[in-house]
Amino acid sequence: xxxxxxxxxxxxxxxxxSVKIECRSLDFQATTMFWYRQFPKQSLMLMATSNxxxxxxxxxxxxxxxxxxxxxSLTLSTLTVxxxxxxxxSFYICSARWDIQYFGAGTRLSVL
Amino acid sequence: AQSVTQxxxxxxxxxEAPVELRCNYSSxxxxxxxxxxxxxxxxxxxxxxxxxxxxxVKGINGFEAEFNKSQTSFHLRKPSVHISDTxxxxxxxxxxxxxxSYGKLTFGQGTILTVHP
Numbered sequence: 001x002x003x004x005x006x007x008x009x010x011x012x013x014x015x016x017x018s019v020k021i022e023c024r025s026l027d028f029q030a031t032t033m034f035w036y037r038q039f040p041k042q043s044l045m046l047m048a049t050s051n052x053x054x055x056x057x058x059x060x061x062x063x064x065x066x067x068x069x070x071x072x073s074l075t076l077s078t079l080t081v082x083x084x085x086x087x088x089x090s091f092y093i094c095s096a097r098w099d100i101q102y103f104g105a106g107t108r109l110s111v112l
Numbered sequence: 113a114q115s116v117t118q119x120x121x122x123x124x125x126x127x128e129a130p131v132e133l134r135c136n137y138s139s140x141x142x143x144x145x146x147x148x149x150x151x152x153x154x155x156x157x158x159x160x161x162x163x164x165x166x167x168x169v170k171g172i173n174g175f176e177a178e179f180n181k182s183q184t185s186f187h188l189r190k191p192s193v194h195i196s197d198t199x200x201x202x203x204x205x206x207x208x209x210x211x212x213s214y215g216k217l218t219f220g221q222g223t224i225l226t227v228h229p
Contacts, residue, residue: 034215042222043220093156095156097215100144100161103148104155106154106155
């Protein structure tokens with residue numbers, strides 16, 4: 001089956017630093033990847049759609065300058081949380097679309 | 113736009129009992145429907161999907177779901193649950209045709225299934 005790898009699985013950082021999260025499709029090429037955010041005991045909220053070779057499309061209310069997305073190849077998309085603050089602490093999940101969306105295992109970000 | 117409502121936030125059941133997790137959706141266009149399972153601190157695993165064809169869809173781990181277009185529902189069922197089925201379950205929809213929302217998943221609020229021995 002289609003496998004999506006997300007790295008790191010857990011990251012702790014100091015307030016004001018930047019954190020990069022990688023999402024890779026291991027056995028298929030994905031022109032489109034998605035980034036979601038999940039708060040505790042809540043559902044997944046789509047943050048942005050990442051398209052290979054073009055700018056990401058952000059959902060309403062998501063700060064594009066804070067959540068930088070780069071989709072430089074057909075198998076890799078990255079999400080960089082810039083100048084992270086405690087309120088950015090959350091569970092971030094990526095997915096890659098082939099026939100349907102396949103999800104990574106998620107990254108838990110804790111900002112101290 | 114689409115919306116998804118999972119009618120139960122928590123469902124406790126005993127092991128080997130049947131279970132039904134309810135999902136209703138709203139959409140002005142045709143949709144594809146999905147059920148995902150999420151174990152603690154993990155991503156989402158696809159249980160089953162409805163794209164077209166037979167309205168009764170069978171998935172992994174003994175789960176099945178039935179698409180009811182007239183009632184706009186896609187309830188998930190399992191005839192006999194195990195302790196290992198304890199997890200959170202998400203119903204999701206995506207437009208079945210093109211447009212700006214094509215490929216975007218809209219999730220329900222999730223249902224926590226707890227299986228007791």
